[in-house]
Amino acid sequence: MAERNIDVLVVEGPDGFDAANPNYNYFVNSAHVNGLVIKKRGEPAMLVHHPWEQLQADSTGLISVSSERWNRREIAREFPDRLDAAVEWRRRMYRDLGVSGRVGVYGTVNSGHNFALLTRLSQVMPEIEIVGEFDHDILTTARLSKDAHEIEQMRRVGRKTCAVVQAVVDYIRAGRADDGIVVTGAGQPITIGDVKRLINREVSAHGMESPIGVIFSQGRDTALPHAEGEDSEPLRLGEAITIDICPREINGYYHDMTRTFAIGYASPELQQVYDQVQEILERVVADLKAGEPTRRYQEQVCAFFEERGHPTIGSAYPLEEGYIHDLGHGIGLEVHEQLLFSALPTRNDMVVPGAVFTIEPGLYYASKGFGVRLEDVYACTPDGQFENLTPFPKQLVIPIEH
Amino acid sequence: MAERNIDVLVVEGPDGFDAANPNYNYFVNSAHVNGLVIKKRGEPAMLVHHPWEQLQADSTGLISVSSERWNRREIAREFPDRLDAAVEWRRRMYRDLGVSGRVGVYGTVNSGHNFALLTRLSQVMPEIEIVGEFDHDILTTARLSKDAHEIEQMRRVGRKTCAVVQAVVDYIRAGRADDGIVVTGAGQPITIGDVKRLINREVSAHGMESPIGVIFSQGRDTALPHAEGEDSEPLRLGEAITIDICPREINGYYHDMTRTFAIGYASPELQQVYDQVQEILERVVADLKAGEPTRRYQEQVCAFFEERGHPTIGSAYPLEEGYIHDLGHGIGLEVHEQLLFSALPTRNDMVVPGAVFTIEPGLYYASKGFGVRLEDVYACTPDGQFENLTPFPKQLVIPIEH
Numbered sequence: 001m002a003e004r005n006i007d008v009l010v011v012e013g014p015d016g017f018d019a020a021n022p023n024y025n026y027f028v029n030s031a032h033v034n035g036l037v038i039k040k041r042g043e044p045a046m047l048v049h050h051p052w053e054q055l056q057a058d059s060t061g062l063i064s065v066s067s068e069r070w071n072r073r074e075i076a077r078e079f080p081d082r083l084d085a086a087v088e089w090r091r092r093m094y095r096d097l098g099v100s101g102r103v104g105v106y107g108t109v110n111s112g113h114n115f116a117l118l119t120r121l122s123q124v125m126p127e128i129e130i131v132g133e134f135d136h137d138i139l140t141t142a143r144l145s146k147d148a149h150e151i152e153q154m155r156r157v158g159r160k161t162c163a164v165v166q167a168v169v170d171y172i173r174a175g176r177a178d179d180g181i182v183v184t185g186a187g188q189p190i191t192i193g194d195v196k197r198l199i200n201r202e203v204s205a206h207g208m209e210s211p212i213g214v215i216f217s218q219g220r221d222t223a224l225p226h227a228e229g230e231d232s233e234p235l236r237l238g239e240a241i242t243i244d245i246c247p248r249e250i251n252g253y254y255h256d257m258t259r260t261f262a263i264g265y266a267s268p269e270l271q272q273v274y275d276q277v278q279e280i281l282e283r284v285v286a287d288l289k290a291g292e293p294t295r296r297y298q299e300q301v302c303a304f305f306e307e308r309g310h311p312t313i314g315s316a317y318p319l320e321e322g323y324i325h326d327l328g329h330g331i332g333l334e335v336h337e338q339l340l341f342s343a344l345p346t347r348n349d350m351v352v353p354g355a356v357f358t359i360e361p362g363l364y365y366a367s368k369g370f371g372v373r374l375e376d377v378y379a380c381t382p383d384g385q386f387e388n389l390t391p392f393p394k395q396l397v398i399p400i401e402h
Numbered sequence: 403m404a405e406r407n408i409d410v411l412v413v414e415g416p417d418g419f420d421a422a423n424p425n426y427n428y429f430v431n432s433a434h435v436n437g438l439v440i441k442k443r444g445e446p447a448m449l450v451h452h453p454w455e456q457l458q459a460d461s462t463g464l465i466s467v468s469s470e471r472w473n474r475r476e477i478a479r480e481f482p483d484r485l486d487a488a489v490e491w492r493r494r495m496y497r498d499l500g501v502s503g504r505v506g507v508y509g510t511v512n513s514g515h516n517f518a519l520l521t522r523l524s525q526v527m528p529e530i531e532i533v534g535e536f537d538h539d540i541l542t543t544a545r546l547s548k549d550a551h552e553i554e555q556m557r558r559v560g561r562k563t564c565a566v567v568q569a570v571v572d573y574i575r576a577g578r579a580d581d582g583i584v585v586t587g588a589g590q591p592i593t594i595g596d597v598k599r600l601i602n603r604e605v606s607a608h609g610m611e612s613p614i615g616v617i618f619s620q621g622r623d624t625a626l627p628h629a630e631g632e633d634s635e636p637l638r639l640g641e642a643i644t645i646d647i648c649p650r651e652i653n654g655y656y657h658d659m660t661r662t663f664a665i666g667y668a669s670p671e672l673q674q675v676y677d678q679v680q681e682i683l684e685r686v687v688a689d690l691k692a693g694e695p696t697r698r699y700q701e702q703v704c705a706f707f708e709e710r711g712h713p714t715i716g717s718a719y720p721l722e723e724g725y726i727h728d729l730g731h732g733i734g735l736e737v738h739e740q741l742l743f744s745a746l747p748t749r750n751d752m753v754v755p756g757a758v759f760t761i762e763p764g765l766y767y768a769s770k771g772f773g774v775r776l777e778d779v780y781a782c783t784p785d786g787q788f789e790n791l792t793p794f795p796k797q798l799v800i801p802i803e804h
Contacts, residue, residue: 012513016736019613020422020510032615032630051720052628073719076748083536085748105513108422111414111520112507115534118517132517134485197609200652204606207599211421211613213434213653226454228434250602317475318453334418346478346487 001041004138006131007101011037011139012109013049019211019248021108022333023139030251030333031056035067036107038097048093065097087120100127106139140338144330145354151379151387154253154332154356158377158389160206161247161255167202168195168216168243169398172235172263176402182235182263185402192216193231199245208247212335215244215258222260223364223371225325237264237400240370246335254335256358257390258375264400270370273363274396277372280304280361281394284327285376290384294341294349298327301361302343310363314343321365328358331377355380356389403443403506406540408533410501413439413541414509414516415451421613421650423510424735425541432653432735433458437469438509440499450495467499489522502529508541542740546732547756553781553789556655556734556758560779560791562608563649563657569604570597570618570645571663571800574637578804579666584637587804594618595633601647610649614737617646617660624662625766625773627727639666639802642772648737656737658760659792660777666802672772675765676798679774682706682763683796686729687778692786696743696751700729703763704745712765716745723767730760733779757782758791 001009013024013035027037027045033056035049047062057064070092072085079085094100105118118130146154175182175190182190195216203210217229222242235241244258260277262270283304284297302314302323311322318324330339339349339357351357357380362373376390403411415426415437429439429447435458437451449464459466472494474487481487496502507520520532548556577584577592584592597618605612619631624644637643646660662679664672685706686699704716704725713724720726732741741751741759753759759782764775778792 016614016738017419017422017510018615020419023512032628034628050628051722052626052726055623055626055629068720071719073715073746076746080747081537082748086536105517107513108419108510109513109516110425111509111511111516112534112539113536114511114513115507115517115520115532116536117534118513119534130517132514132519132521134488134515134518135483137514200606200609201603204602207602209611209613211611212418213420221457224454224457226434226436226452227457313475317473318470320453324454336418344475344478345482346484 001138004104004133005102006104006138007041008099008103009037009039009138010099010103010105012105012107012114013037015110017108019209022143022337023106024108025333026139026143027062028060031059033057033060037062038099040098046097069096083116083120086117087124090117090121091124094125094128101129102131103128104131104133104138106137136338143332144338145352146332146356146379147354150253150332151356151381153249154255154377154379155389157208157247157249157253157255159391160208160249161245161257162390162392163206164199164202164245164247165243165257165259165392168198169261171195171198172398173400175400177237177264177400180237182237182400189234191231192218192229192233192235195235196229196231203245203247208249210245210247212246215242217242220366220369223321223366223369225362225364225371225373235263238262238266240270240372242371242373244373244375253333254331255377255389256331256335256375257377257392258360258373259392259394260372260374260396261398262396263398266396269368270372271396273365273370274372276305276308277361277363277374278394281359281374281376284359284361285378285386285388288351288378288380288386290351290353290380292351294339294351295343295347298341298343301327305363321367322363323361324364325362328360330355330357332356351380353380353382353384403540406506406535407504408506408540409443409503410505411439411441411540412501412505412507414507414511415439417512419510421611424545424739425508426510427735428541428545429464430462433461435459435462439464440501442500448499471498485518485522488519489526492519492523493526496527496530503531504533505530506533506535506540508539538740545734546740547754548734548758548781549756552655552734553758553783555651556657556779556781557791559610559649559651559655559657561793562610562651563647563659564792564794565608566601566604566647566649567645567659567661567794570600573597573600574665574800575802577802579639579802582639584639584665584802591636593633594620594631594635594637597637598631598633605647605649610651612647612649614648617644619644622768622771625723625768625771627764627766627773627775637665640664640668642672642774644773644775646775646777655735656733657779657791658733658737658777659779659794660762660775661794661796662774662776662798663800664798665800668798671770672774673798675767675772676774678707678710679763679765679776680796683761683776683778686761686763687780687788687790690753690780690782690788692753692755692782694753696741696753697745697749700743700745703729707765723769724765725763726766727764730762732757732759734758753782755782755784755786
């Protein structure tokens with residue numbers, strides 16, 4: 001905080017955002033507690049929270065302050081305009097808790113409400129200066145390095161995510177081929193919707209949830225990295241199928257994992273592209289080194305693919321076919337955290353001990369009717385080793401034996 | 403927009419917030435599409451989105467604009483500072499799409515990033531004035547009135563939520579009493595954790611999720627409205643047990659439902675409090691009328707409880723025991739939406755056709771070791787009738803027959 005010349009951090013809490021508030025959850029260990037965190041430089045963090053939620057507040061280990069210490073009903077009587085009342089409640093709280101100087105603001109909020117509140121607050125409290133950090137802010141930077149306890153949790157959510165993908169593979173393998181599609185033992189076509197329901201059930205059975213959605217796409221859709229798949233389509237033999245799921249343990253950390261499969265068989269062209277994606281993923285992982293700039297790996301992937309005749313965003317942007325995106329991203333209390341494996345001139349990220357991130361090369365060809373992406377999560381340990389948190393094999397073809 | 407003198411709405415999209423962005427989801431029908439919505443007064447809304455997500459963008463019916471029309475890589479090369487680059491991308495977009503005048507800002511964002519962006523943007527674009535609406539803003543006001551299609555979806559999530567609670571009741575009834583607790587047929591104690599896992603499985607099996615958490619609390623914890631329950635506790639006979647769940651259909655609407663139960667038997671005191679809570683809920687519902695201020699119903703509940711000797715926030719605030727909260731809240735793409743059934747001087751909400759809201763009286767007595775709350779969702783139809791969207795009986799005791 002000294003380095004950035006920030007005197008106080010104010011981190012806004014839920015307002016219905018709960019899981020979607022990583023900076024707040026970092027302080028409260030993802031407890032469901034309505035409130036806000038105030039941390040003055042050199043002092044422990046305080047949690048201002050509703051008195052009904054004392055149990056949750058106690059579980060956070062933060063200093064607990066009742067939000068009703070500044071009586072909202074009395075303030076509302078005095079200030080019938082809601083913005084005035086909200087500002088007055090803040091003013092009293094900031095005054096009593098000694099919030100002054102450069103105040104960094106964080107947390108998930110409603111844009112307009114927050115802008116109105118912060119603008120008015122700086123008018124009525126000339127003793128504070130609101131600071132919105134944009135790039136590499138204090139909290140996302142702090143969250144970048146995971147400690148051993150966090151990495152253990154991320155290992156667990158990784159194992160659970162692999163178990164979900166294994167359940168999908170097992171379900172498909174238990175089917176049989178019938179006229180180019182996969183059917184159940186009873187002869188019913190297995191659809192993408194069926195698989196998505198299975199994924200949702202398995203995610204839930206492992207104590208996880210999928211707030212960002214689930215990708216299970218087939219054929220030409222796999223060439224669009226974010227196409228989610230058409231529920232009504234039956235699974236077709238020989239087509240590229242991409243599963244990309246990023247579940248979160250309830251009150252915990254995210255994982256993010258992608259595999260491309262083909263059921264029964266794959267064309268030589270699809271297999272070749274798959275093998276290239278797998279090869280460069282393995283090369284990158286073998287070369288990972290703490291202290292290196294992440295752009296080096298993005299450049300390595302672009303060079304590898306271009307040597308093999310694929311267009312890449314290393315040479316042209318935007319791009320519709322070939323290698324069209326960045327190589328990976330940080331992950332933790334958010335799916336996409338600081339630390340982008342990108343060659344963008346605005347990024348100067350480095351691989352650091354405690355970083356947890358995805359590596360996810362892919363090649364996309366709508367004109368050929370397929371895309372391939374493989375994605376694992378890696379943790380950089382304190383001593384600079386790299387651990388794969390996605391222990392799941394990479395094999396294109398799911399054999400159909402029935 | 404004319405009434406509020408706003409020329410353009412800008413609604414920020416995902417950035418990882420997906421389900422937790424009701425104002426954006428209102429425009430994109432909860433599609434998983436990264437982008438932002440721009441709507442000029444008197445013109446149809448535009449969706450600026452990533453070109454990979456063309457399928458999702460098409461599904462929204464909005465006018466589709468590629469976010470790469472303003473080449474981010476080129477901008478990044480010219481503006482190596484990330485805030486500068488983000489502002490320049492916006493500036494070009496706003497200029498080309500004719501965004502000027504009073505610009506209302508909406509959507510779920512990161513507080514500091516957004517404050518930095520908006521502050522800088524108003525510096526470099528003197529032709530725009532950023533407007534943060536605080537109270538009864540355009541979008542939450544528009545979302546207050548649900549159309550027939552929305553109410554049909556809310557009916558469906560209501561039925562599914564009741565099915566989850568029914569599964570919990572069935573699970574408990576299949577148990578047997580053993581030395582004051584409930585055990586399975588095999589003699590294993592049934593714990594709160596077991597019930598929560600059942601709830602999560604059932605929520606998922608019905609195509610829903612619980613981003614706000616699940617309350618299943620017992621005994622003294624039920625006197626704290628937001629206590630979530632201790633996973634390790636076995637279910638005890640005769641104790642108050644409160645289930646309060648607010649699942650959301652994936653890509654859809656929320657429901658919110660509470661029942662208090664007692665397993666096997668209830669003390670006369672608990673039964674009496676339960677009966678009073680049920681009676682006032684029924685009275686309020688019988689009196690609901692479109693066009694009435696919501697405060698009238700909060701006052702009705704306070705008067706009813708005070709006549710029966712209970713302290714209420716009608717007379718003292720904050721309050722630890724008795725009737726300690728507001729009567730209900732709007733619900734839809736958020737659990738808590740505009741329309742609070744409150745006597746707060748800052749609220750002047752009215753029951754309007756199309757409103758969907760909870761009614762949830764409760765009484766809380768930590769000193770007696772219990773709290774009781776009953777909560778159903780009601781919709782006000784266009785012709786001013788009221789429909790209960792939570793078709794589930796109210797009966798305190800779950801009999802144990804084995």
